[in-house]
Amino acid sequence: MPRQTGKRSSWPLYIAIILLFLAIGLEISLLYKERAKAVVIDTPNRQAILSGVSNPGRLIVYSFNGHGYDRDIIETGYTLVHTVIEGDARNDGKDRIYVGVSNSYFRQPYGCEVIEYEKADGEWVKSVVERVGDVRCKDLTIGDADNDKKNELILGTHGEGLVNVYKWDSKGNKWIAQNIGRNWIGKIDAERGTNHRIARENLTYDAIDQTAVHKVKVGDADNDGKNELIATESSSLAYVSGPQISFVNVYKWNGTGWLVQTIREDKGFQHRSILIEDVDEDGKNDVVIGTSNGKLIMIKKSGDSWNESLIDNETLEKNMKGVDYGYLYNTANKSILLATGFPHAMVYSFDWNGQAFEKKIIANISSIMSNVVLDLSYNAMEAMLGDVNADGKNEIVVAGFGQTSTMGWEATPFGFLLVYSPEDAEWKPVLLDTYSVLGMDLGNV
Ligand SMILES: [Ca+2]
Ligand SMILES: [Ca+2]
Ligand SMILES: [Ca+2]
Numbered sequence: 099m100p101r102q103t104g105k106r107s108s109w110p111l112y113i114a115i116i117l118l119f120l121a122i123g124l125e126i127s128l129l130y131k132e133r134a135k136a137v138v139i140d141t142p143n144r145q146a147i148l149s150g151v152s153n154p155g156r157l158i159v160y161s162f163n164g165h166g167y168d169r170d171i172i173e174t175g176y177t178l179v180h181t182v183i184e185g186d187a188r189n190d191g192k193d194r195i196y197v198g199v200s201n202s203y204f205r206q207p208y209g210c211e212v213i214e215y216e217k218a219d220g221e222w223v224k225s226v227v228e229r230v231g232d233v234r235c236k237d238l239t240i241g242d243a244d245n246d247k248k249n250e251l252i253l254g255t256h257g258e259g260l261v262n263v264y265k266w267d268s269k270g271n272k273w274i275a276q277n278i279g280r281n282w283i284g285k286i287d288a289e290r291g292t293n294h295r296i297a298r299e300n301l302t303y304d305a306i307d308q309t310a311v312h313k314v315k316v317g318d319a320d321n322d323g324k325n326e327l328i329a330t331e332s333s334s335l336a337y338v339s340g341p342q343i344s345f346v347n348v349y350k351w352n353g354t355g356w357l358v359q360t361i362r363e364d365k366g367f368q369h370r371s372i373l374i375e376d377v378d379e380d381g382k383n384d385v386v387i388g389t390s391n392g393k394l395i396m397i398k399k400s401g402d403s404w405n406e407s408l409i410d411n412e413t414l415e416k417n418m419k420g421v422d423y424g425y426l427y428n429t430a431n432k433s434i435l436l437a438t439g440f441p442h443a444m445v446y447s448f449d450w451n452g453q454a455f456e457k458k459i460i461a462n463i464s465s466i467m468s469n470v471v472l473d474l475s476y477n478a479m480e481a482m483l484g485d486v487n488a489d490g491k492n493e494i495v496v497a498g499f500g501q502t503s504t505m506g507w508e509a510t511p512f513g514f515l516l517v518y519s520p521e522d523a524e525w526k527p528v529l530l531d532t533y534s535v536l537g538m539d540l541g542n543v
């Protein structure tokens with residue numbers, strides 16, 4: 099009898115098919131897990147903490163080493179580091195660190211600079227983007243502000259109040275600076291017959307101190323599919339002869355020039371932080387503005403007008419300076435993260451429930467810091483979300499400074515850099531340093 103060789107030889111084929119299905123199943127389940135993880139942690143470029151500290155002005159890079167944080171300290175040679183940002187501003191696929199530095203009114207040389215730091219062969223290589231010359235190079239951001247598919251580096255200053263756009267010219271190997279805003283309050287004063295300029299006798303050197311650009315941010319603020327640049331601009335912080343005036347301005351590149359539109363104006367306080375995100379999850383971006391008088395405002399473009407609503411109104415805290423948006427509680431929904439200032443420096447989250455924002459208290463920084471130094475008011479300057487210890491869960495990183503009534507914000511050497519980790523449904527703080535921090539970013543250097 100012939101043996102049924104055909105039947106016997108098909109067994110390995112069945113096994114191979116079964117193994118193939120198992121492999122595909124495993125692949126799908128791994129893919130699913132990968133995706134599920136990506137929903138919770140969406141911050142792949144936020145592993146290192148980049149802190150700009152003052153008195154003296156240093157850039158400190160903190161990297162997690164498995165149990166603590168290594169510190170890489172870079173001396174800028176200036177008194178103050180106002181702002182820090184990491185990103186691919188040269189559009190060559192490499193992230194570099196940019197800082198705004200100055201001595202403010204304290205000592206010569208007066209006038210601020212924008213400096214680039216690049217890590218090459220383990221060393222920090224410094225180069226100057228621009229010797230700007232205004233009093234303080236207060237805020238930097240990186241984004242495609244003019245929609246040419248390339249990033250720009252954008253600066254806002256205090257003093258004359260410049261809004262500068264820097265494009266890296268790779269052929270000419272140089273930065274090309276374009277000034278798109280200059281002394282907004284000076285323009286308003288000229289139109290309205292007012293005067294918000296600080297008198298010469300109140301300054302240590304001959305500078306224009308009239309406009310403070312607090313923050314600059316790039317995003318699609320009006321949901322036309324193209325980016326705009328938003329700047330919060332006010333009269334100088336030193337102006338005390340009357341109520342300060344403050345504006346939220348949108349700079350839009352129309353192909354030939356920059357058009358400026360004011361989407362919010364107020365007085366008696368400053369508009370400060372800016373977030374351009376879809377925080378109420380209706381599929382359209384919203385502009386969230388934190389103010390120096392305790393408000394968090396949401397502004398939405400509707401037709402030709404900008405409509406606003408209040409997300410939060412603090413009665414005790416004043417300065418809504420640190421805002422971010424991301425996965426805070428390892429759920430599928432993002433939260434607004436807010437860090438406040440004066441007196442306590444509180445950290446809050448706001449979750450959109452479909453109708454309203456639900457507020458949760460995360461931390462009271464002064465209650466932690468009062469064990470370190472007594473009798474100070476605390477001000478958070480930056481708050482960001484990122485998985486800085488690489489455990490698959492986002493930490494909250496908050497930094498700022500403490501001051502007394504006799505010590506101004508520029509003079510203080512004291513402040514905080516705190517990392518809050520989610521543990522057992524609580525946020526556990528670790529105090530990394532007590533330097534005064536004016537600017538911070540999370541990066542991947
Ligand atoms: Ca661009
Ligand atoms: Ca737009
Ligand atoms: Ca929205």
Ligand SMILES: [Ca+2]
Binds near residue numbers: 484485489492493
């Ligand atoms: Ca983590």
